Amino acid sequence: MSRPTPLRVDDDELALLTDLYQLTMTQAYWQEAMNEVATFSLFFRRLPPQRRFMLACGQQHAAEVASRLRFTDGALGRLASVDHFETGFLDWLANWRFEGEIWTLPEGTPVFANEPLLEVDAPIAQAQLLESLVMNLVQLETVLASKAVRIVMAARGRPVVDFGMRRxxxxxxAVRGVRAYRTAGLSGTSNVLGGLRHDLALNGxxxxxxxxxxxxxxxxxxxxxxxxxQTTLLVDTHDTLAGIRQVIDLMRDAPEVRVSAIRLDSGDLGELAKGARALLDEAGHEDIKIVASSGLDEQAIEALLEDGAPIDAFGVGTQMGVAADAPVIDLSYKLVEYAGTPRVKHSTGKINLPGRKQVYRRQDATGHYGGDVIATRDEAIDAATPLLVPCVEGGRPVPEAMALADTARERVAQALTHLPATLRRLDHGETGYPVALSAALERQVARD
Amino acid sequence: MSRPTPLRVDDDELALLTDLYQLTMTQAYWQEAMNEVATFSLFFRRLPPQRRFMLACGQQHAAEVASRLRFTDGALGRLASVDHFETGFLDWLANWRFEGEIWTLPEGTPVFANEPLLEVDAPIAQAQLLESLVMNLVQLETVLASKAVRIVMAARGRPVVDFGMRRxxxxxxAVRGVRAYRTAGLSGTSNVLGGLRHDLALNGxxxxxxxxxxxxxxxxxxxxxxxxxQTTLLVDTHDTLAGIRQVIDLMRDAPEVRVSAIRLDSGDLGELAKGARALLDEAGHEDIKIVASSGLDEQAIEALLEDGAPIDAFGVGTQMGVAADAPVIDLSYKLVEYAGTPRVKHSTGKINLPGRKQVYRRQDATGHYGGDVIATRDEAIDAATPLLVPCVEGGRPVPEAMALADTARERVAQALTHLPATLRRLDHGETGYPVALSAALERQVARD
Known part of the structure; x- marks a missing residue:
């Protein structure tokens, strides 16, 4: 029999959650005594066609994790079993720690193609080693929050509850996803551990x-x-409308029974919701709410509400739990500067932006986002707000830059009021949202 | 500043990784003194259109985790903060443990619609509480292994290495996925912790x-x-064929430099592989292998090899890491029997199979799988092999039924030789693979 496999990844294993080449390249930098400061930039080249914007999430959390990453004796012992590493390098890793700067978009910021979500400035052997873990951490929350916020928009103010833990x-x-859902504006979750850890209301x-x-x-x-x-009763086990009549009869016959909602979980949810509403109202239960679930996504919710379905709240699981229509975002973590010199890979047909950068966002007269400018880090752009902020300096988290969960959630709620109409649409298509390069960055691209 | 959020889920938190309603229903069963034996069946109703079979993976691991699930004092303290639970119930949960049976398909078994991957027989308050966690654990490995095995088939014996950790x-x-990849037959992984924990070769x-x-x-x-x-050099940073000439020149000028492979990571991989092969062969380096990566999936690999691309090994990341074309399988965990009586939800248009079941698989004269029969648990079906085996009995793992990683990997390798041609195809379409119900199960469906 195989020994039980742990489900847990301990803190002292996190430094090993990386791609082998990060460690072999770092050993080479150590051997070559290459320790100049590098800047790496985390961005994506294209929005998925199913998204009009992404919500950048997880990057401040990832920066905080990076700031406390260490190679423990246990981790180094396991690395010694891999046939690539010299004793001197493992000794050096024992003292490795991140001592550089990390600039990030605040969590919950809408982000577009080629805009850095995060930039790392540090000696190359420090910055290189963050790549795989930071990408893994940022992608999860960004992908899930970017799906969830579409569902929140589709529900037009009605509560949306996460039912996705099993998927x-x-x-x-499952646990950290609830953090992303909270940021995106969900009202609750069925996930007990996720809700307790990330302070989102438990529903069931x-x-x-x-x-x-x-x-x-x-x-x-x-x-x-x-x-x-005051519970919610699931009425579709046998026949939905008959189930609702059972609820009504029960409340008539057993006056101590009070129900706050009924849940529909199969069939034509729009027609059933109308039938349910009529039956409940006829019986004087205008106060009983209708909750719908069953394979819902933002398009289905939008269609139901367009059709006037009297649904008061939505439970969403399968499609949101893995962001099924766009489960991956092709993040890049690219070296853009080394030893003070901007550097990029020259690939045909790909934009690569050299050097340290800043992202500026403009608002138009009505308060809507009017467009972004990607600039060099130290430029000032008139009438626009710089978005990237240092959240780790000298290897330590900057307290005021670290996202409180409430702050990130509030930031998303605010951002939704500033999004132009074309970005709020749920169908697929070009947004036309302008993202320009500053003149200084254009010159840097041309010079490179 | 927010307190650092842990990334770790401790063993004593696992019992809280569930949906709230599992706990409220269980408390109701406790209050109602409902403790008859229930059978729950884990299955999916439809194959995703992108899959001709799924590889059932993770269910023996999930059963083992279930057998040691406990509510610790810490977990109960957190539940007490949720406004739903009585002290008496929490005291009862302190002694809760799974004491029933779990039957599973051995890990690495090809599985089709409506066939149980796992059945649980236990007092209802034990079986109900496993639902969410078991579904989460089984889905991850099943979804990832089912994608990875297609990539293994597409590569026609060439090594496939997992580069997906960041995605x-x-x-x-990221860690447990490597377990699924190993089962599916991958040759290696770039993921250090995943490879070390699950004993898959590290490559980079x-x-x-x-x-x-x-x-x-x-x-x-x-x-x-x-x-x-003997490393692998990445040759496409500037110009791929020029990069290969650099490698050749370097080996000529610095005879101590020996390279075992070059890696192509952008551009037209088929054309570049042909060009690379010609350059390397011309210089007498027939022994240097060509590794390709960059957005590959099974269709891309099949097309490259059909076109005669001289690629010796593949690195696969983004598409495999989230099983991007089918990232979710709609698993159901349904009550099918209670207190000795088969029970199922009657939904229009859905097959629901009441009672305890067994899956039988036939092989034809050439050794290929000829079709399956879903039967009642205790039936015997002639000339067919029963697939479900008890892997937890009396709440304890059955040692000989627990999957050794090597056994599961070997089972997949064997299964691939038994799959009929229609199931080995990588395009989308109906497989025509026959899955019938036994006469006894048909009678049970009709009676219900």
């Missing part, structure tokens, strides 16, 4: 199994409503 | 940043090849 990719995604109803385990639907409803006053 | 959904997916080359940090490509090649004899 997410493993334990860390009941499953079909509960109804089936009882001798009748009525008996199941009666028991559950008795134990959980 | 995977978080820390747990170099990044463009290493070349750019040096004053010339030649200098970078010379240094890296010096420190890592």
């Amino acid at each position: 997410m990719h493993g334990v860390d995604a 109803t009941m499953a079909h199994s509960y109804v089936l385990a009882h001798d009748s639907e009525r008996e199941a409803f009666h028991a559950f409503a008795h134990y959980y006053p | 995977m959904h978080g820390v747990d997916a 080359t170099m990044a463009h940043s290493y070349v750019l940090a040096h004053d010339s490509e030649r200098e970078a090649f010379h240094a890296f090849a010096h420190y890592y004899p």
Whole structure:
């Protein structure tokens, strides 16, 4: 029998969560005594066609993790078993720590192609070693928040609850995903550990199994409503409208039973919601809300609400849990400067922006985002706000730059009010949102 | 500043990684003194259109995790802060443990729609509480292995190396995904922690940043090849064929430099591989292999090899790391029996199979899988092999049924030789693979 495989990644294993070449390149830098300051830039070249913007999330958390990354004796012992590393290098790694700067977009900032989400300035052997872990951490939250915010927009102010834990990719995604959902503006989650850790309200109803385990639907409803006053009852186990009549009859016959909502989880949700609303209103239960779930995404929610479906809240799982229509964003972490000289890979057909950068965002007279300028780090651009802020300096987190969860959530809520209409649309297509290069950056590109 | 958020999910937090309703339903079962044995069945209703079969993976690992799931004092303290639970129930949870049976398909078994990957027989309050965690654990490995095995098939015996760590959904997916990749037959991984933990060879080359940090490509090649004899050099930082000429010149001028492979990471990989092969052969380096990477998936690899591209090994990341074309499988964990009586939800247009089940697989005269029969648990089906085996009994893992990693990998390798041609195809379409119900199961469906 195989020894039980742990599910846990301990803090002292995090430094090993990297690609082998980061360590072999770093050993080469050490051997070559290459220790000039490098700048690496984290960005994506193209928006997925299914997205009109991405919400940059996780980068301040990733910077904080980077600032406390260490190679423990345990980790070094395991590296010694890999046939690539010299004792002198492992001794050097024992004292390795990140001592540079990390500039980031604040979490919850809408971001577009070629804009840095994060830039790292540090001796090359420090900056190189962050690559794989930082990319993994930033991608997860960025991909999930960017999907979730579309669902929040589609719901037009109605609560959206995360039901996705069972569909997410493993334990860390399930827990940390709730952090991204909170930032994106979800109202609650069914995920107990995720909600407790990241302070998002816990919501839950009941499953079909509960109804089936009882001798009748009525008996199941009666028991559950008795134990959980003001609960939500799942009405579609056998026949949805008949299930709603059961709820109405039960409330008539057992006045102690009070229900706050019913949940629809299969069938034509729009038609069933209308039928449910009519039955409930006719019985005088205008106060009972209708919750819908079952394979929902932003398009389905938009279509339901366009059609006037009287749905008060949405539970969303499968499509949001893995951001199924765009589960990956092709982030790059590219060397853009070394020893004071801008450097980039010259690839045909790809924009590569050399040197340290800043992103400026303009707002038009109505307060809407009017366009961005990617500039060199130290430029000033008139009438525009610089977005990248230093959040690690001298290897230490800058307290006032680190995202409080509430701040990031508030930032997203604010950003949604500033997005121009073309960015708020949920269909696929070109946004026309202007992202220009500053004159100084243009010169740097031309010179390079 | 927010307190550092841990990345770790401790063992004593795993019981909280569940949906709230699992706990509220369980409390209701406790209050109602409902403790008859239930059977829950884990299956999917439809193959994703991008898959001709799924590889069932992770279910024995999930069963093992379930067998040691406990509610610690710390976990119960956190539950007490949630406004739903009675003290008596939390006391009862302190002694909760899984004492039932779990039947599973052995890891690495090809599986089709409606076939149980896993069935749980236990008092309902035990079986219900496993749902969310088991689904999360099984989905991750099943989704990733099912993508990876297609890439292994496309490569026709050539090594495939996982480069996906940075694209995977978080820390747990990145580590445990390597377990799935190993099962699926990958040759190596760039992921240090994943490879060390799950015993898959570590592979790595170099990044463009290493070349750019040096004053010339030649200098970078010379240094890296010096420190890592027989390494793989990345030749496309500036101009791919010029980069290969640099390698050839360097080996001529510096005879101590020996290179085992070059890697192509951009451009028209097929044309560049042909050009690279010609240059290398002309210089007498027939032994230097060509590795290709850059957005590859099974279709791209198949097309390259169909076109005769002389590529010896593949590095695959983005598309495989999240199984981008089918990142989610709609697993169901359904109550199918309670207190000895088969029960299922009656939904229009959905097949629901009541009662405890077994899956039988037939082989035809040539050894290929000829079709499956889903039967009741205790039936015998002639000339067919029963696939589900008990891997937890009385709450304890059955040692001989627990997958050794090597066994699962070997099972996949064997299965690939038994798959009929229609299942080995990589395009999308109906497979026609027959999955029938036994006469006894048909009667049970009709009776229900």
